[in-house]
Amino acid sequence: MTSEKSTMIEFKDVHKYYGDYHALRGITATIRAGEFFSLLGPSGCGKTTLLRTIAGFEGISSGVVMIDGKDMEGVPANVRPTNMVFQSYAIFPHLTVAQNVGFGLRKDPRSKAEKAQAVTEALEMVGLKGYGDRAAHALSGGQRQRVALARALILKPKVLLLDEPLSALDKKMREQMQMELIKLQRQVGITFILVTHDQEEALVMSDRIAVMFDGEVAQLADPETLYRRPNSRKVADFIGTMNFLPAKILSESGGMVEVEAEGFGKLSLSAEQVSGANSGGASVGFRPETLTILFDGQTATDRESMAVVEEVVYYGDMTYYDIKLDGSAAAIRLSMRNVFGRPVLDIGARARVAWSAGALVLFR
Amino acid sequence: MAVKITRKQRFRGSEAANGLAMISPTAFYAILLLAAPLAMIFLYSFWTDGYLTIIHQFQLCNYYGPCASYKEVDGILQPTQEYLGAWSDPLTRTLMLRSLYVSLTVTAVTVILAFPVAYFVSFYVEASRKSLWLFLITIPFWTSYLIRVFLWKVIIGYNGVINTGLLELGLISEPLSINYSINAVIITLAHAYAPFAILPIFVALEKIDRSFLEAGRDLGESPFMTFIRVTLPLAMPGVISAVLIVFIPTIGDYVTPLLVGGPEGKMVANMIELSFKKLDNYPRGAAIAISSMAMVLGVSLLFLFLNRRFLKGNKA
Amino acid sequence: MKGGWFKSYTIVYLVFLYAPILLLPLFAFNNATTVAFPLEGFTTKWFGQLWTEPALHKALKNSLIIAVSSAVISTMLGIFAARASTRYRFPFKAPLMGLIMLPLVLPEVIVAVALLAVLLGLGVSLSIFTVILGHVLVCTPFAIAILSSAFQSLDQSLEEASYDLGESAVSTFRLIILPLVMPGIISALLITFTISLDEFIIAFFLAGNENTLPVYILGQFRFPQNIPVIMALGTILVCLSIALLATAEYFRRRGIAKTGGKDTGGFL
Numbered sequence: 001m002t003s004e005k006s007t008m009i010e011f012k013d014v015h016k017y018y019g020d021y022h023a024l025r026g027i028t029a030t031i032r033a034g035e036f037f038s039l040l041g042p043s044g045c046g047k048t049t050l051l052r053t054i055a056g057f058e059g060i061s062s063g064v065v066m067i068d069g070k071d072m073e074g075v076p077a078n079v080r081p082t083n084m085v086f087q088s089y090a091i092f093p094h095l096t097v098a099q100n101v102g103f104g105l106r107k108d109p110r111s112k113a114e115k116a117q118a119v120t121e122a123l124e125m126v127g128l129k130g131y132g133d134r135a136a137h138a139l140s141g142g143q144r145q146r147v148a149l150a151r152a153l154i155l156k157p158k159v160l161l162l163d164e165p166l167s168a169l170d171k172k173m174r175e176q177m178q179m180e181l182i183k184l185q186r187q188v189g190i191t192f193i194l195v196t197h198d199q200e201e202a203l204v205m206s207d208r209i210a211v212m213f214d215g216e217v218a219q220l221a222d223p224e225t226l227y228r229r230p231n232s233r234k235v236a237d238f239i240g241t242m243n244f245l246p247a248k249i250l251s252e253s254g255g256m257v258e259v260e261a262e263g264f265g266k267l268s269l270s271a272e273q274v275s276g277a278n279s280g281g282a283s284v285g286f287r288p289e290t291l292t293i294l295f296d297g298q299t300a301t302d303r304e305s306m307a308v309v310e311e312v313v314y315y316g317d318m319t320y321y322d323i324k325l326d327g328s329a330a331a332i333r334l335s336m337r338n339v340f341g342r343p344v345l346d347i348g349a350r351a352r353v354a355w356s357a358g359a360l361v362l363f364r
Numbered sequence: 365m366a367v368k369i370t371r372k373q374r375f376r377g378s379e380a381a382n383g384l385a386m387i388s389p390t391a392f393y394a395i396l397l398l399a400a401p402l403a404m405i406f407l408y409s410f411w412t413d414g415y416l417t418i419i420h421q422f423q424l425c426n427y428y429g430p431c432a433s434y435k436e437v438d439g440i441l442q443p444t445q446e447y448l449g450a451w452s453d454p455l456t457r458t459l460m461l462r463s464l465y466v467s468l469t470v471t472a473v474t475v476i477l478a479f480p481v482a483y484f485v486s487f488y489v490e491a492s493r494k495s496l497w498l499f500l501i502t503i504p505f506w507t508s509y510l511i512r513v514f515l516w517k518v519i520i521g522y523n524g525v526i527n528t529g530l531l532e533l534g535l536i537s538e539p540l541s542i543n544y545s546i547n548a549v550i551i552t553l554a555h556a557y558a559p560f561a562i563l564p565i566f567v568a569l570e571k572i573d574r575s576f577l578e579a580g581r582d583l584g585e586s587p588f589m590t591f592i593r594v595t596l597p598l599a600m601p602g603v604i605s606a607v608l609i610v611f612i613p614t615i616g617d618y619v620t621p622l623l624v625g626g627p628e629g630k631m632v633a634n635m636i637e638l639s640f641k642k643l644d645n646y647p648r649g650a651a652i653a654i655s656s657m658a659m660v661l662g663v664s665l666l667f668l669f670l671n672r673r674f675l676k677g678n679k680a
Numbered sequence: 681m682k683g684g685w686f687k688s689y690t691i692v693y694l695v696f697l698y699a700p701i702l703l704l705p706l707f708a709f710n711n712a713t714t715v716a717f718p719l720e721g722f723t724t725k726w727f728g729q730l731w732t733e734p735a736l737h738k739a740l741k742n743s744l745i746i747a748v749s750s751a752v753i754s755t756m757l758g759i760f761a762a763r764a765s766t767r768y769r770f771p772f773k774a775p776l777m778g779l780i781m782l783p784l785v786l787p788e789v790i791v792a793v794a795l796l797a798v799l800l801g802l803g804v805s806l807s808i809f810t811v812i813l814g815h816v817l818v819c820t821p822f823a824i825a826i827l828s829s830a831f832q833s834l835d836q837s838l839e840e841a842s843y844d845l846g847e848s849a850v851s852t853f854r855l856i857i858l859p860l861v862m863p864g865i866i867s868a869l870l871i872t873f874t875i876s877l878d879e880f881i882i883a884f885f886l887a888g889n890e891n892t893l894p895v896y897i898l899g900q901f902r903f904p905q906n907i908p909v910i911m912a913l914g915t916i917l918v919c920l921s922i923a924l925l926a927t928a929e930y931f932r933r934r935g936i937a938k939t940g941g942k943d944t945g946g947f948l
Contacts, residue, residue: 077843090841094859104845383768390761394780401794481693484686504697506874507921510897511914515700616787633789640793
């Protein structure tokens with residue numbers, strides 16, 4: 001195994017054209033050895049194309065893709081140290097489960113018995129012990145997924161590429177497979193690169209995430225940074241829910257920014273709370289759970305504002321409120337855990353809300 | 365930037381090159397043995413017929429006006445046989461127009477009779493049994509064309525199955541003479557091209573999302589009006605391909621007019637055969653072949669033009 | 681009971697389609713020299729006479745050589761074209777495919793005279809070889825139609841998975857593509873064989889002094905006393921064609937089941 005911090009994959013100014021269509025626009029990024037890395041973005045953002053340039057299924061128009069320190073220019077897919085789990089799983093329908101899993105071992109110099117042993121172990125690893133003789137087309141979606149995993153991992157690749165592997169599964173199965181994939185990745189220690197359009201999936205599974213829009217990496221960070229400090233309104237909007245209040249920047253000095261936000265009044269924010277450039281004026285953003293409604297006898301630890309409840313959506317464990325802060329026309333979504341004994345407010349009720357300036361992000 | 369473009373071109377070049385390399389054996393075959401011969405026939409129709417040879421002299425008389433074959437005698441070309449160009453010769457013109465009439469009628473009859481069959485298989489047969497029905501429909505199409513045509517002669521002949529049956533039943537007092545007529549040719553051809561008409565219509569009907577029909581009913585239309593306003597327009601691309609796939613080859617049918625047509629039912633292919641084989645006059649035969657193809661092409665293009673809205677709607 | 685009317689209509693239509701084929705065995709076993717009703721008793725002597733016709737045997741041999749060659753060559757050409765059209769984008773794709781598929785709608789007599797003019801112009805003498813050239817032309821579009829659906833139902837990621845697992849383009853073709861499209865290939869071979877065996881006009885123009893089975897049959901129609909023998913021959917040919925087509929259909933369906941696709945039905 002390679003050490004934790006070494007670089008596994010490096011993109012240097014990678015461009016890709018399909019005719020006149022500019023699919024990848026100067027991707028520069030590094031993926032570390034042994035990490036669970038996700039490429040996250042809406043469909044058509046280039047995430048799958050980028051994954052396929054690693055596998056060798058797509059050539060690049062310019063730039064460099066390096067795997068484990070080697071330039072991959074001109075290296076065909078069948079000799080790259082990567083293996084892929086396809087979105088459709090691509091289980092060979094005319095072969096049995098064991099033949100599928102052992103497919104890549106054809107040129108392996110080991111004896112037949114050793115290869116059979118390797119297949120058995122791989123099937124065991126993905127929880128399909130005893131399925132070897134089944135016909136591939138008789139498997140369920142979840143089982144196909146496991147066969148595809150075993151088939152790729154048996155070759156001990158340096159990098160495992162996963163192209164939306166969970167999108168065909170139902171919600172329960174998907175959540176179970178997410179957990180299993182995380183465990184599997186820790187167990188084998190191989191670099192996993194996951195392509196997904198599901199932000200929740202990316203946050204749950206990844207060590208680091210690259211958010212992509214229109215062929216570019218918008219932000220590359222660990223899940224917590226991405227969630228708490230998105231570097232643009234676009235990233236903030238794509239990952240979870242974020243509220244925005246129009247704001248005016250009053251002054252900047254000594255690493256602190258003074259702003260006046262609608263409904264919040266004057267605030268002082270630290271430099272690390274300031275995000276990159278956005279069109280259409282400055283705003284402050286915050287997640288729904290960073291606002292709390294204060295009930296009788298509760299007091300705010302930091303700041304407090306008055307608001308009116310416009311809409312109530314009851315979710316069982318949570319209640320979502322759409323509120324308007326006094327002095328602001330912006331609709332704000334706020335989420336409260338439903339603790340026993342706490343009432344759910346009605347539409348039109350006045351509410352005191354507590355918030356903290358430290359949870360805000362300024363988009364300028 | 366320069367590097368970017370060359371690499372980009374190299375990639376695009378490689379997919380295009382792979383595709384072209386892959387198709388090249390088949391494409392070369394079709395170009396050498398289909399496109400070139402068709403172009404050749406086109407040229408022939410403007411050349412002059414010589415004795416056992418072709419004189420490469422451009423002229424239009426194979427299409428229109430008086431024409432002649434020549435033979436070289438002592439270095440001088442002597443006319444040996446005079447004939448009229450395709451559109452001037454009354455017999456050839458009659459055969460070409462008759463062939464067009466037969467093709468149009470066969471197409472109309474075949475497509476109209478085929479539609480309900482395609483509709484039945486697509487809308488009323490269980491999904492798992494559809495291919496069995498299609499198989500049943502296609503079988504007769506693949507089996508012994510000559511013998512099938514001959515047997516139609518037996519069925520509709522003077523002492524044939526239909527006449528014997530009708531006489532037995534006392535429905536007619538004298539045998540009908542269907543045999544050796546244009547109608548006999550039409551019936552036989554309608555039989556031969558039936559699957560060609562059913563399959564494209566079936567494919568088009570299969571593509572129709574059944575919820576469209578439910579929507580039509582839901583919006584208050586009767587089943588019949590739903591069919592007219594929803595099903596039929598959506599099935600039109602299939603009907604159009606059925607029309608073309610029956611109409612174009614039918615005009616060149618040789619066996620059916622020969623076996624069941626009699627003197628009144630001969631068609632243009634018989635004339636083409638006569639020119640090429642017995643008369644050994646290639647330019648004349650070529651001009652007749654080109655003329656009938658031009659006629660078919662013209663009618664097909666007109667038909668496509670009149671139905672362009674259905675084809676456009678389908679693509680959108 | 682919806683569709684009852686359509687069902688009755690379709691059954692009547694099928695009777696219309698099958699009428700000649702159903703009559704065929706009646707006359708083949710009919711003890712009379714004229715092909716007409718009423719029937720005059722059972723005999724198998726017409727089948728017996730098939731063994732005593734040397735001209736028929738020669739024609740059959742020619743037809744089999746032509747049909748086997750045409751089937752093999754047109755299926756091979758069909759594999760190239762079907763693979764190219766389902767897998768690659770390339771310049772002139774539409775006009776090239778249009779040209780290759782053209783014999784599907786072009787009257788055969790046009791194909792026949794065009795080839796005749798060119799072959800004689802080049803000084804090629806007519807033989808069963810020239811018939812094969814023409815038959816390959818008309819059989820290839822049918823092979824492509826069948827093979828395209830086989831190649832289309834082949835998920836491209838299966839190939840990519842094979843490359844990804846270390847196989848080359850050649851071994852991927854052998855290990856993945858060929859086994860999965862094999863039913864389509866067999867089906868295409870059988871269908872093109874049937875078409876070639878039954879094709880008349882091209883053989884009529886291009887066979888020269890040789891006979892093929894259909895050319896022989898047409899010749900026999902001029903002699904009324906030989907027609908019962910032809911009915912016997914026709915009965916055998918129809919049974920053979922149905923057997924071949926049923927086998928082709930079986931393989932086509934098995935191919936679809938194998939690749940996990942949905943059956944859209946039909947050969948075309």
